[in-house]
Amino acid sequence: GEDVEQSLFLSVREGDSSVINCTYTDSSSTYLYWYKQEPGAGLQLLTYIFSNMDMKQDQRLTVLLNKKDKHLSLRIADTQTGDSAIYFCAERFSNDYKLSFGAGTTVTVRA
Amino acid sequence: KAGVTQTPRYLIKTRGQQVTLSCSPISGHRSVSWYQQTPGQGLQFLFEYFSETQRNKGNFPGRFSGRQFSNSRSEMNVSTLELGDSALYLCASSSQSDRAWQNTEAFFGQGTRLTVV
Secondary structure (H helix, E strand, O other): OOOOEEOOEEEEEOOOOEEEEEEOOOOOOEEEEEEEEOOOOOEEEEEEEEOOOOEEEEOOEEEEEEOOOOEEEEEEOOOOHHHOEEEEEEEEEOOOOOOEEOOOEEEEEEO | OOOOEEEOOEEEEOOOOOEEEEEEOOOOOOEEEEEEEEOOOEEEEEEEEEOOEEEEEOOOOOOEEEEEOOOOOEEEEEOOOOHHHOEEEEEEEEOOOOOOOOOOOOEEOOOEEEEEO
16 A cells, blocks of 8 residues: 555544545556544445546535545544544546555544 | 445464455346555555456465355465464455456455454
């Protein structure tokens, strides 16, 4: 996972937007994923994007991709206390079957 | 549709012992991957199986092995356990075919928490 980098912590006020950032290694042919992990649980797939896309929106989630800078972000609108969790960015090369994860960003939502 | 099921949820083993973890994928999924999650190393890929064949393997010692059965259920085995093997072991299933370029979403189980004492 050392090739995918994320900031480790984010604190956000309830109702505000959260933005979680990630940098990845390859921009040519890559799938990029966001997973959420709550305490004591496995990983929940939130959304994914292919590296030839710029943006994807799914309800409160918006994924933005900057291919030039190899930068991926996940925006959560109207952040709720239930959004407190660890968020992992992951990439998968299109000629491979494994996911490479970042270290995870711990998001804390404060009232 | 049932999700990915991992058993057991928790295990405590002694150094030197061996352990077998089980994963039942989502019905119809033929690809099963295993990951190790530790505070120090994060999520690391162990191996991936498709139709009973190991297609990819991570950088783990030979003490870590796995297999997949004809019903797609998978097991992983760790022999001669070390303290550093204490981790959350996660299994993921996907409907991947033999074409890696096709996107498929990987769905994870709750994991097996292994503690080696």
